[in-house]
Amino acid sequence: MTDRHDKQDKNDAVEPSFDGHEDRPITAGRSALMARIRSKNTQPEMIVRRALHSLGKRFRVHRTDLPGSPDIVLPRHRIVVFVHGCFWHRHPGCRLSSVPKTRVNFWTEKFELNVQRDVRKAAALQALGWRVVTVWECETRHRESLILSLEGIFHEGWRLGTAGR
Ligand SMILES: [Zn+2]
Numbered sequence: 131m132t133d134r135h136d137k138q139d140k141n142d143a144v145e146p147s148f149d150g151h152e153d154r155p156i157t158a159g160r161s162a163l164m165a166r167i168r169s170k171n172t173q174p175e176m177i178v179r180r181a182l183h184s185l186g187k188r189f190r191v192h193r194t195d196l197p198g199s200p201d202i203v204l205p206r207h208r209i210v211v212f213v214h215g216c217f218w219h220r221h222p223g224c225r226l227s228s229v230p231k232t233r234v235n236f237w238t239e240k241f242e243l244n245v246q247r248d249v250r251k252a253a254a255l256q257a258l259g260w261r262v263v264t265v266w267e268c269e270t271r272h273r274e275s276l277i278l279s280l281e282g283i284f285h286e287g288w289r290l291g292t293a294g295r
Contacts, residue, residue, distance in 0.1 A: 174270040175201050175213040181277050182211075187284075197258070198251030207284060210255055211263045212248070213270070220245050221266045 170192055179202060182189055189204045189211075196203065200210035216226035220241050230237050252262040263283050270276055 170201075172213065172215070174215070174265070174267045177270040177273070177276070178202065178211065178213050178265050178280070181273065181280050184277065185281060185284075196260070197254035198247075200251075200255065200260075200262075207261075208259060209261045209263055209283060211265060212251075213265045214248070214267065216267045218244055219248055219266075221268065224266065224268055226268055 179189070179191070182202065182204070187204055188206065189202050191202055192199050193203045196210065198212075201213045202211035203209075204211070214221065216224045217228075218241075221227045229241075248264075252264075255262050261283075265276070265280075269279065
């Protein structure tokens with residue numbers, strides 16, 4: 131792998147982070163809800179990293195010196211990538227982003243905060259001249275199409291990459 135892990139010596143209370151073991155599995159038994167929101171090195175994240183690697187792209191991960199500590203940073207292209215879980219980050223129209231049937235207010239509020247936080251992060255990064263790319267968890271399930279869309283972000287005129295620029 132060409133990526134490096136940044137040392138993380140300060141943890142944001144809102145965004146708990148874990149150690150950098152790349153093979154950390156996503157265990158259903160990890161029931162702490164907040165811990166799932168921003169856990170590092172999730173399986174979808176690893177899939178995206180491998181895909182970028184196969185495209186010959188160099189990147190760094192979890193740069194804490196950037197707003198929102200983006201999951202993947204491609205400095206040469208001035209691109210940051212967030213790999214979002216569809217449920218926690220509310221992928222619009224995705225079947226993985228259903229709302230639990232109990233404690234609806236609790237969930238709605240929590241989801242709202244997550245989405246707002248994502249919007250703020252993206253805005254802060256765009257203000258610094260970064261293009262912000264979001265890869266959804268469900269998009270990591272088909273390797274070929276994932277690689278195709280990742281390839282697309284490095285080409286001029288890619289619509290999401292031009293947002294806010
Ligand atoms: Zn999705």
